[in-house]
Amino acid sequence: MSAVTDLLQQAVEGLGSGAVYASLALALVLIHRFTGIINFAQGELAMLSTYVAWQLMASGMPFWLALPVTLAVSFAGGMLVERIVIRPVRGAPELTVVIVTVGLFIFVNALAGLIWSFTVKDFPQPFPDGGLDLAGVRVDWSTLGILGVVAVVMGLLYLLFQHTSAGLVMRAVACNPASARLSGIRVGRVLMLGWALAATVGALSGVLVAPVLFLEPNMMGGVLIYAFAAATLGGFDSPVGAVVGGLFVGVAETLTGAYVHVVGEDLKVGVPFVIILAVLLVRPQGLFGRAAVERV
Amino acid sequence: MSTITAALGTDRARRRRAALTALLAAAVAGCVPFYFAPFQVFQLTMVLLYAVALAGLNLLVGFGGQISLGHGAFFAAGAYAAAVMLDRYDTGHLATLPVAAAGCFLLGLAFGVPALRLRGLYLALVTLAFAVFLPPLLKRLEPVTGGAMGLTVDKLQPPAWSGLAEDQWTYFVVLGVTATALLLARNLLRSRVGRALRALRDNESAAEVMGVRLSLHKTLAFAWSAMFAGVAGCLYTWVIGFVSPDSFSSVLSITLLAGLVIGGLASLYGPLLGAAFVMYVPSVSQDLSEAAPGVVFGLLIIAVMFVAPTGLAGLPGRVLGAVASRLPRTTAAPATAAPDRTPEAGPAPSTPSTPADPAVADTEPVGAPPRTERE
Amino acid sequence: NSRRGQDTQDTAAGGACKGQQTTGITDRTIKLGGIYPLSGPASAYGTISKGVAAYFKYVNDNGGMDGRKVQFIVRDDGYQPPKAVEEARRLVEQDKVFAVFQTLGTPSTAAVWDYLNKQKVPQPFVATGASVWGTDTKHPWTTGWQPNYVAEARVYAKYLKDAKPKARVAVLYQNDDFGKDLLGGFEKAVAGSGVKVVAEQSYEVTDPSVSAQMASLARSKADVLLDVTTPKFGSQALAADARNTGWNPLHIVNNVASSAAVLKPVGFKNVQGVVSATYFKDPADPQWANDPEMKAYMNTMHKYAPDTDPANQFNAYGWAVASSLHKALDAMKCPTREGLRDAVRNLKDVKVGLLLPGVTLSTGPGDAFPIETMQLMRFKGERWQLFGKPVDTRKEFGPLTK
Amino acid sequence: MSEPVTDVTEQNFLEVRGLHAGYGQARVLQGLDFSVARGEVCAVLGPNGAGKTTTLRALCGMIRGRGSVTLNGRELLGRSPEQAARLGVAHVPEGRGTFNDLTVEENLRIGAHLRTGSGWRGRARRAVVAADLERIYGYFPRLRQRSRQAAGSLSGGEQQMLAIGRALMPRPALLLLDEPSLGLAPLVTRELFEIVRAVNEEERTTVVVVEQNAQLALDIAHRAHVLEAGRLVLSGPAARIREDGQVAEVYLGVSVRSRKAG
Amino acid sequence: MLAVDGITVRFGGITALDGVAFTVEPGSAVGLIGPNGAGKTTLFNCLTRRCTPDGGEVRFEDEDLLALPPHAVAGRGIARTFQNLGLFPRLTVRENVMVGAHSRGRTGHLAAALRLPRVRREERELRDQADHLLRRLGLAEVADHPASGLPFGTLKRVELARALAARPRLLLLDEPVNGLSHGEVGQFADLVRSVRQDFDLTLVVVEHHMGFVMGLCDKVVCLDFGRKIAEGSPEHIQRDPAVVEAYLGVAA
């Protein structure tokens, strides 16, 4: 194998991780667009949904039936979470809501451990085994599959945000909920919808990555940090940004981990963050984010 | 004129009351270690040292409006500074405190400069990244930090003349440092500097027009708050006698922020309450459920935020307010309580709405202070 | 009525054992405390406490230890050292336990051992394999139990030296005391032989996956992959190895990640021929189904911990370590803390039901590692098959020193 | 008060009875009673801090009140702002409440939310909104020039136009205007009141306007109420209030005009 | 005292200010009028360094104002109020006013933390001065009230007090009387006149209330679409056809 193929192989590996980060980052971006907060529990909710899928399959449901059921359950679950957990602190300072999601994180994580224990569960791979061989570079079908689904979800979200009146309503709610209500927008429903959609996207993310990461209650904990990084780099409002950010973070950390020996695998987490910091210093709103309008 | 003299009168009365409260608190704090079991004294010591870190974070987040999810890193830096000095140079405990403080101050200063460009969420997540990055870095610097195994150092020992047990002596020393730190923070906030900080939190442009130098105050706020976290970390080393990279994971940073918000942002004694929460509630959770303490802990966090959305420090006021507005007439104008609630942006959390119509949640005009908003 | 006065409740023995501490132990009861991560990132290990508790209940149902009923108090430290200190102090000062039986994890254990030794409270059989527990002389009250990571590394080193004397080894390890201890031990043990470490990659427990590291290691084209991981990462590494058809090293997975629960999700067909080493009986392995101790274990778990999966090897670990403590308590000359300390440090070939045949507990002056023998196993079909003789690393490599 | 049932919706289109409202312990409104007939313009006047803004907030559900407020016979109190909006109440709040991150046109489209709902809708709906947009741009040509600009970067007066435009988009049954002339140039202010009059006459929109420029407000109002310290101190036809020199002097400072600002 | 020369500001495609030039004599009061979006606030923003012009020059007492960092403007003796109120909602009224005096304070971070005697002294002085101003503007009652939740008219006065606390020589008022009733406008005008005398102020006022502008100002500048279309005495301006057409409509 030549050095170039090696490099490409590592890059593909990075794209694989990047796709995982991007998938969760999309859910984070979604919730941020709707509610203006960062949701620490996003990864754990995705993990919970994945367990739901696992449970369904364990009771004999085939994957392609379990998936839509799980997505539906997650949609409803997202609504419930908004209604029960988030609604009571609506209007409280933003940080209060963020801390509530931290509480939710701890709760869901422990709950999953309580119900399903911490042993690793096997989760069927929806994509075929093996992969493509492109001039000596091996690309697993699963990587391609995740990338494909992420791209589709990104496209859908882009359409939702930019080309539907629902997207407009959603932005209005995130921007100024009080005025949105005065315009007759049912803010409560919009927020419920936001949580529901985010939970659904999160569930999809969980189901996609579970065969790679292996299902256990802490599956998404590590992903969350990288998904935050991806969303931050991309600009937290933009689905395209989330995906670009995710892939970039994945490739950057993999390549530095593998090739820059001073950094090495142990310190590679620092690399994407240094880059993010550098990007943000130039563009404080992230690569694809919108600058907030400010004037006196 | 009479109103002024009256105001002066109440002012003096208030001051006297404050002095009395302080005296009482000091007396109680002084007696505690002679009454409680050593491990309870230890717990209180931990509460005090976390309170220092939270007070620092409060300067930044509560009063300065900059969110940091990376203060565990400064805490760790302070802890390691102390541990390394004790381990390698045998400097004695007291010498580590100024070094940890100064070191973290400088570190905070260095961080404060890029932080100037970043806002809200972005700053929060970049600082979180720093917290994530620190443990592997500490592991890498093995020759100095002892690597993954960490460092075990001597705890604080009581001098013979004191006649105190180890836990008591440690408690008093930590109490002294904490009191000093809280006093410094309070002084800072009650001055021109503190006002400038709060002003730029509320409205940066207006503050700048008033002559507040944003870069200076924001960076220094970062530095102060890092210093407080570092001091807390140093105390931690004194008390625990052991540091390891995995003790300072990003969870610590998140816990600190959670503690602060739970205790009460921008409140002077919120950090103490938050520290107590962080310290005691996990134990309470496992008393409630051995099978899954995390389930209970998570629920308790959420529950506290429901009951006290502006933090525990605001709770008594909210309760009193709610009672006061209920008492005179049962049908009294549905109030939003919280008379003492810092009138910050956003509506007050609602009093429970009529069950028949759950949609009526917000009771205060959501745009209540719109006029003071930026354009 | 100060609560501080509780110190006075500490009691001392009379008679032959005069002056020794009898806190937490009477003729009828014995109080033990354990500190485990029941919450937080390491909660997967919390289930060890279930196995321990089940064993004590089993013993209590059968008349107790030497007539003493065991009261076992489990506290949660969330894998945070300061919490561990708090809980240790609580156990000692408030609950007045006889011994802190098991602290889990190196950081928590390191955070409390000074305190416990100063208080002269036994800390037997800590649930971590770091080598310090057995080599340190300043902490006579603390002992390890499981084979320390260096010992385990020696087993693999010996195997490779014998079976593949020219092996080029790639190592994937967790970047903490566990991974570093094992890697360091391995490097030391193969030093001077033809076995060479040609690539190493580490990961953090907070990393989402190790696939990037595996891709890096694959570039080395090594003949052997030494996989020093914890369960989830073990599964990931095995799966990554199986996926990569271009690189087929001999995969040695360390004991922590060797349970059937780790291999099953990867698919048994993908882990054929993987090598590991063990020292206690895997509850998921049908070959022990008729083992009397295993039966007792299974029954008790079903009875007292019906929600817990008895096939999880951590539960069995808990049972085995608890029964080891039972043996040590039985061996006490005086029913005192000092008695336990001395008994734990003077074990001679003590057999424990759930340990593999040939694996016994032995300690002595300057050696606080009860188990230093392991046996190699290879995965075949649907289960592990032991092969070779139990390797006593003490004999093969000499005692561990600091 | 027993009026013929048929009149309820005409004479008491908006009926406020014993309205109490406040913030926390601060009780601001101390029992207001007034009614507004359908198609009427009603001016609420009063000195600084009298509770005018609070009244409007209570009417549209932004704060809760006690007593009774009915619109077209339906109780408004206890409803949320969005429910009130769905009953046809449009409110131009103090402080404007524009969506600063959205463009001018997007702001206006949000105003039309009730006419179109959210989601994918047909061409007919789009045509309706387009016509409404044209109407608003007709009222405020300045907004057309700024239609792609973020609302947050508008000048103060432009924002005020936008807020009013947004409230007019859904063709409300009841329009609540809180100091609409705030920050508007004199020419535009006069035009604005013409627009309000036109909207009122052409669409039979009932209007409650809080305005400091009492002169202008009284010019277009049919009826006026003067608030002081949370109570109504004077009510009557606008013309009478305007003529009542003493009242005007005391509560409205109208005569200042003759003093020419000192 | 203040000389604005050829100042131009563009935002993307919009030219908010287009070569505006005028001067302000010491002690005078200049009115700045013009239709909505004419660029009045933008001009203020340039003077207080909230935005940087694309061209032109601003000199204050022969110093190049545009070369100063934003926070230094206050120290030179320029204070302003904001059109949409730029108060600090969570600070009390008194604190708001004390922040106004920030540029006159000297206390640094370290001194503040240690609460040295001179810090106490300065605090006391600032506080007394703030209280004095509050009394003067009839705000003593609400001194301890947080700035949010006060009626609009009161907040306008708080803003004035805050600006005055800086002891400015040049005071920029952006629509100070909008939202006030006629009677209140009169009182406010009296108030401004009296403080102007006492504090020896030079004023630039943006206001749509013609009575207020005409009664107060010595000179009026009218902008339209970023350009100066007229300048002159109030009487002159009121009759200027360009002003009438663009701004006043029928002569007021």
Ligand SMILES: Nc1ncnc2c1ncn2[C@@H]1O[C@H](COP(=O)(O)OP(=O)(O)OP(=O)(O)O)[C@@H](O)[C@H]1O
């Ligand atoms: N968000 C709020 N929180 C607490 N009190 C408030 C709030 N908003 C208004 N108030 C109080 O309610 C009273 C009435 O205020 P309101 O805004 O209704 O007066 P207004 O008549 O509209 O005055 P203005 O003409 O100045 O706008 C005032 O005393 C004010 O302090």
Ligand SMILES: Nc1ncnc2c1ncn2[C@@H]1O[C@H](COP(=O)(O)OP(=O)(O)OP(=O)(O)O)[C@@H](O)[C@H]1O
């Ligand atoms: N940051 C910005 N981005 C884009 N356009 C801007 C920005 N700031 C101001 N403008 C535009 O510049 C023009 C001038 O605005 P400015 O606020 O100076 O007007 P003004 O004269 O104060 O008007 P008003 O009387 O309505 O307050 C306006 O059309 C406004 O939309």
Ligand SMILES: [Mg+2]
């Ligand atoms: Mg008002």
Ligand SMILES: [Mg+2]
């Ligand atoms: Mg303006």
